[in-house]
Amino acid sequence: MLAFLFVDGLGLSADPRSPLRQLELPTLRALTGDFSPAARNAPGVAYRVLDANLGFEGLPQSATGQTTLLTGTNASALLGHHQGPHPGRRLQELLREQSLQVWAARQGLRLLHANGYRQEYLERLRASRRNLFSAFAFAAVAAGLELLPLGDPRTVPPAFWPDPERSGERFAAMAQGHDLVLLENWSLDYSAHREPERLSERFTELDRFVRGWLEAGPEATLLLTADHGNAEEPWHSSHTRNPVPLLVVGPKASTVPPMGSLVDVAPWVRGQF
Template identity: 85%
Template structure:
């Protein structure tokens, strides 16, 4: 059982102005060695630092970064540039063929995309002539998964949790009912672009969410990672070329190999889920 907590726009920075250095964030700081610049392992914990540039110049973007995470294929190299935020036709084809969601459903695994959406937003997504889905949502639909309205009992708020620890505990409980569970948290990237003055709240929510997961002590493994940097440098509103963290908590932590980039995540997830069958 593996729960994939995707955090949009979370990079790593050693700059003393960074929220990673300014804020307490006790849970994440303890698990990552203070957001260390190199990999580390501890009992039940694996931490890796992943390159998000995918070998291309320019600023990494969500469409190509998320597609790389979900497929293990270099989506940016395929296009010859970084693309975001909504995958175009070539990335859509890649997600239909190779995404973790499609792969897992084909193997008969229990898969849930836990994000809750406003019903009017779902209607807008479905009614648009061009793709407005993120790579995670597009892959879910491609796999035949349902996008859940917020009032569905299975749905979770993707961010802005009133009680972050309770949300983390709930996510842990849901992980025990699924082989592969996804939650796409976009609040750091959103706030970094539009309301950087609220980033401290968003980082604190994430820290408390992870604390709630740990306090629930589930048998499932939690994977937390990102597609590109952004929120770690709130003194501007652009993406960054910084690496991103990968944090694995639980039984699967002992199986995490050395990793170099976003491309290494999907192959490991497939190995873990195949081994658990």
């Protein structure tokens, strides 16, 4: 049982101005060794630092970063550049063939895309002539999964949790009933672009969500990682070339090998089943 918590826009920074240095964030600090710039292992915990630039100049983007995480193929190399925010035709083809969601469905695994969506947003997605799906949502649909509305008992709100610990506990309960469950949290990237003054709330919510997962004590393993940096430098609204964290907590943590980039995540996930 593996739960993939994707956090859009979470990079690593040693700058003393960074929220990673300014805020308490006790749960994430303890698990990552104070957001260490180097890999570390502890009982039931594996922490890695991943390059998100994928060998290309410019700022990493969501479509190529997320597609790389989900397929294990360097999506920026496929295109010759970074692409965001939504995957275009070539990345869509890659997601249909190689994404973790499609792979898991073919294996007959119990699979869940746990995001809840506002009804009006779902209607806009379906009505648009161009792709407005994120890579995670596109891969879910490609795997035959339904995008569920907020309030459905099979979902967790993806962001702005009024009770983060309770949401973390709920995510842990969902993981107990599935082989692979995925949740796409986009609030850090959203706030970094649009309302940086509220980033401290978003970081605190994430820390409390992970605490709720831990307090639930699930048998499942939690994987947390990101596609690119952004929120760790709130003094601007752009993505960054900073590395991103990969955190694995639970029984499968002892199997995490050395990793160098986003490309390494999907092969490890497949190897757990």
